[in-house]
Amino acid sequence: MMRRTWWLLAIAMLALVLVATGCGGGQADKGKPAQEQSATPSGETIKIGFLGAKTGNHASYGIETLKGMKMAADDINAAGGLLGKKVEIIEDDHRSNPSEAATVTQKLINNNKVVAIVGDPTTGITKVAGNIAQQSKVVLLSAGAVGPGVVEIGDYIFRDTLLDALAAPAVTKYCVETLGWKKVALVTSVNNDYSVGLTKIFKDALAKYGAQIVIEQSIKDGDQNFSAQVTNIKQKAVDGIVFTGYYTEGGLFMKEVRKQGLKQVMVGGDGLLSPKLWELGGNAVEGSMVYTGFYPDLNNAGEKTKAFVQAYQKANNNALPDMFSAQGYDAVMLIADAIKKANSADPSVFKNELAKTQNWQGVTGTISFGPNREPVKSPVFLLEVKEQKWAVKAVIPVTAQ
Amino acid sequence: MFWQQLINGLTLGATYALIALGYTMVYGIIQLINFAHGEIFMVGAFVGVLAITILKVNIFVAMFLAMLVCMALGVTAERIAYRPLRRSDRLAPLISAIGVSIFLQTLMTVIFGPQPQAFPQVVEDALYKLGPVQVSRVQIIILVVASFLMVGLHLIVKYVKIGKAMRAASEDYDTAALMGINVNRVISFTFALGSLLAAAGGVLVGMYFNSVFPLMGVQAGLKAFCAAVLGGIGSIPGAMLGGIFLGIAEVLGIAAGYGDYKDAVAFTLLILVLLFRPTGLLGRPVQRKV
Numbered sequence: 001m002m003r004r005t006w007w008l009l010a011i012a013m014l015a016l017v018l019v020a021t022g023c024g025g026g027q028a029d030k031g032k033p034a035q036e037q038s039a040t041p042s043g044e045t046i047k048i049g050f051l052g053a054k055t056g057n058h059a060s061y062g063i064e065t066l067k068g069m070k071m072a073a074d075d076i077n078a079a080g081g082l083l084g085k086k087v088e089i090i091e092d093d094h095r096s097n098p099s100e101a102a103t104v105t106q107k108l109i110n111n112n113k114v115v116a117i118v119g120d121p122t123t124g125i126t127k128v129a130g131n132i133a134q135q136s137k138v139v140l141l142s143a144g145a146v147g148p149g150v151v152e153i154g155d156y157i158f159r160d161t162l163l164d165a166l167a168a169p170a171v172t173k174y175c176v177e178t179l180g181w182k183k184v185a186l187v188t189s190v191n192n193d194y195s196v197g198l199t200k201i202f203k204d205a206l207a208k209y210g211a212q213i214v215i216e217q218s219i220k221d222g223d224q225n226f227s228a229q230v231t232n233i234k235q236k237a238v239d240g241i242v243f244t245g246y247y248t249e250g251g252l253f254m255k256e257v258r259k260q261g262l263k264q265v266m267v268g269g270d271g272l273l274s275p276k277l278w279e280l281g282g283n284a285v286e287g288s289m290v291y292t293g294f295y296p297d298l299n300n301a302g303e304k305t306k307a308f309v310q311a312y313q314k315a316n317n318n319a320l321p322d323m324f325s326a327q328g329y330d331a332v333m334l335i336a337d338a339i340k341k342a343n344s345a346d347p348s349v350f351k352n353e354l355a356k357t358q359n360w361q362g363v364t365g366t367i368s369f370g371p372n373r374e375p376v377k378s379p380v381f382l383l384e385v386k387e388q389k390w391a392v393k394a395v396i397p398v399t400a401q
Numbered sequence: 402m403f404w405q406q407l408i409n410g411l412t413l414g415a416t417y418a419l420i421a422l423g424y425t426m427v428y429g430i431i432q433l434i435n436f437a438h439g440e441i442f443m444v445g446a447f448v449g450v451l452a453i454t455i456l457k458v459n460i461f462v463a464m465f466l467a468m469l470v471c472m473a474l475g476v477t478a479e480r481i482a483y484r485p486l487r488r489s490d491r492l493a494p495l496i497s498a499i500g501v502s503i504f505l506q507t508l509m510t511v512i513f514g515p516q517p518q519a520f521p522q523v524v525e526d527a528l529y530k531l532g533p534v535q536v537s538r539v540q541i542i543i544l545v546v547a548s549f550l551m552v553g554l555h556l557i558v559k560y561v562k563i564g565k566a567m568r569a570a571s572e573d574y575d576t577a578a579l580m581g582i583n584v585n586r587v588i589s590f591t592f593a594l595g596s597l598l599a600a601a602g603g604v605l606v607g608m609y610f611n612s613v614f615p616l617m618g619v620q621a622g623l624k625a626f627c628a629a630v631l632g633g634i635g636s637i638p639g640a641m642l643g644g645i646f647l648g649i650a651e652v653l654g655i656a657a658g659y660g661d662y663k664d665a666v667a668f669t670l671l672i673l674v675l676l677f678r679p680t681g682l683l684g685r686p687v688q689r690k691v
C-alpha cells in the first residue's frame with residue numbers, strides 16, 4: 001500500500017514538472033511575437049512570414065534567406081511602404097525539422113496573420129508547408145526549392161529559384177554550340193536523387209542539341225575510388241564530362257581523371273558549387289564548370305543587382321551575398337509588387353497578380369512565371385574554376401520553351 | 402583495357418588486404434571480430450594527414466608516425482575494451498568492439514567535422530608505361546609498400562619467436578598458456594601488428610583517393626572483413642588473397658558496367674564462397690575432436 005502511494009506521488013510530480021516546463025516553453029515561444037505585435041498593432045503593417053531554419057542542418061540557407069528578406073523590407077519601408085503601411089518580416093526558426101516547420105507555418109498563419117510566407121529553401125519542407133498554406137489560402141513563395149512537386153500543390157504556391165530543367169539545357173546548348181562538345185561522358189551518382197534527376201535532364205538536352213553520350217558511368221555518394229570508371233572513360237575519346245553529383249565526389253573524380261592523364265573538364269549543376277571542390281580536387285578541377293542562378297559579379301551586374309550586392313557587403317563585413325540571400329530579397333520584392341498591382345494585401349487577390357508576373361527585374365535576374373507558376377529565370381551564370389576561385393565563364397540567357 | 406583494370410583492382414585489393422590482415426590475426430588468436438579495426442584504419446589516415454600538413458614530413462615518415470599512433474591505439478583499445486571481457490560470453494567483446502568503433506567515429510567527427518579533408522599532394526603524379534598499361538607512381542608506391550609489409554609480416558610470424566608464440570596461441574590458446582607463453586603479451590603484439598598494417602593502409606588509401614573522412618573506416622572495414630572471411634578467417638595468406646581477389650572483382654564489376662552493384666559484389670562473392678567452401682578459400686577444414 002505504502003509503495004503504491006509513493007509511486008502515485010512520483011508520477012504526479014513528474015506530470016506536474018512536465019506540464020510546468022511544457023507551458024513555460026510555450027509561453028516563452030509565444031512571448032516574442034506577442035511583444036512585437038503590441039509594439040505595432042495589427043492592421044498597421046503588412047506581415048510576411050519567414051519560414052526557414054536558423055539552427056540545424058540547413059541553417060545557413062535559412063539565415064541567408066532571412067538576411068535578404070529583411071533587406072527587401074527595409075528598402076520597401078524606406079521608399080514609403082506598401083499601400084501606406086510598413087512591411088514587417090515575422091521570423092521564427094523551425095530548426096531544420098519538418099514537423100517543427102508545420103507548427104511554425106500554422107503559427108505564422110493563425111497567430112501572426114501573415115499574408116504571405118517566404119520559404120522554405122529546401123524542397124522537402126516547402127512541400128510540408130505548402131499544403132498548409134494552400135489550405136489556409138496564404139501565398140507561399142519558396143526561395144530555394146528546386147525539386148518536383150512544389151507548385152503542383154496549388155495556386156497559392158510559387159517559387160523563384162532557377163530550375164535545373166531550364167538551366168541544364170541552356171548550359172548544354174552552350175557546351176555543344178560554343179565549346180564544340182560532340183561526344184561526352186555522363187557520370188551519375190546513383191544513390192543521390194538530385195544527381196539521378198539531373199542526369200535525366202542532361203540526357204534529354206544532349207539529345208536535343210545533338211551531342212552524343214558515348215559512355216555512361218555510375219558512382220555513389222561516399223565513394224572514393226573512381227579508377228575503374230575513369231579507365232572506362234579513357235577508352236572513348238570524349239570532349240567533356242557531364243557530372244551530375246555533388247562537389248565531394250566531383251573533386252575526387254576529376255583528380256582521378258588527371259591522374260590517368262586525361263585533359264577534359266567537367267560541367268555540372270550547383271551541386272558542385274562549393275570551395276570544397278578545389279580543396280579536394282586541387283588543380284584537377286581547374287576549368288571545370290558549374291551553373292548557378294545568382295552570382296555576385298559586379299562587372300556583369302545590372303543596377304539593381306549592383307545596389308543589392310553593395311548594400312549586402314556594407315551590412316555584412318564585406319562578405320558577398322549568395323544565391324539564398326538574393327532569392328530571399330527577390331521573393332519579398334515579388335510579393336510586394338503583386339500587392340501593389342492588386343492594390344490589396346489579401347492573398348486571394350494578389351496571388352493572381354503574382355501569377356501574371358512577366359519579365360520582372362530582380363537582383364537575381366529576370367523572372368517570369370509560366371502558366372503553372374513555375375519560374376523562368378534568366379540569365380544562367382556559368383562559372384568556371386580559375387586559380388581556385390569561381391570566375392564567370394558565360395552569362396547565358398534563358399527563354400521559356 | 403582489361404590489364405589496365407587489373408592494375409586498378411590489384412591496387413585497391415592491396416589496401417583491402419592490409420586491413421583484412423588485422424581482422425584475421427585477431428580472430429585467429431582470440432576468436433574476436435574486431436569491428437573497431439576499420440576505425441583504426443581511419444585514424445591512421447588522419448594521423449597521416451596531420452603529420453604531412455603540420456610536421457611537413459614526407460609520406461614514409463607520415464606512414465611511420467601513423468603506425469606508431471595506431472599501434473598504441475590498438476593496444477589500448479584491447480586493454481580497455483576487450484581484455485576485461487575475455488572470459489565472458491563471445492557476444493560481449495563483439496558489442497564492446499562496436500562501441501569502440503562508434504566512439505572513434507564520433508570523436509573524429511567532433512574534432513575534424515563530417516566533411517572530407519583533402520589529403521595533401523605529397524607524391525608528384527607521374528604515369529609509367531608498362532607494355533599495354535599505364536601505372537601511376539601512387540599505384541606503384543601502394544603495391545610496393547603493401548608487398549613489403551606483407552612479406553615482413555610473413556617473416557615475423559614464421560621465424561621470429563613472438564610470431565611462433567602467435568601461431569601457438571592461435572592453435573590452442575589454453576595449451577599455449579600452460580606451456581609458458583605469455584598470452585597477454587602475444588595478444589597485445591597481435592593487436593599492435595594488425596593496427597600497424599591498418600594505419601599503413603589508411604595512409605596509402607588517403608594518398609590514393611586524396612581524401613579522408615571520419616566514416617571512411619566503415620565501408621573499408623566491412624570490405625576488408627569480407628576479404629578476411631573470403632580467404633578463410635584466421636589464415637594470413639587467406640586474408641591477402643581474399644583482399645586482392647575482392648579488389649579485382651569489384652573493379653572488374655565496374656569495368657563490365659555493373660557500377661551500380663559494386664558494393665554488392667563483395668557480399669555476393671562472400672555468400673557464394675561460404676556456400677561452397679564454408680571455411681573460406683584457404684581456411685582449414687573444421688576438425689571434429691573425438
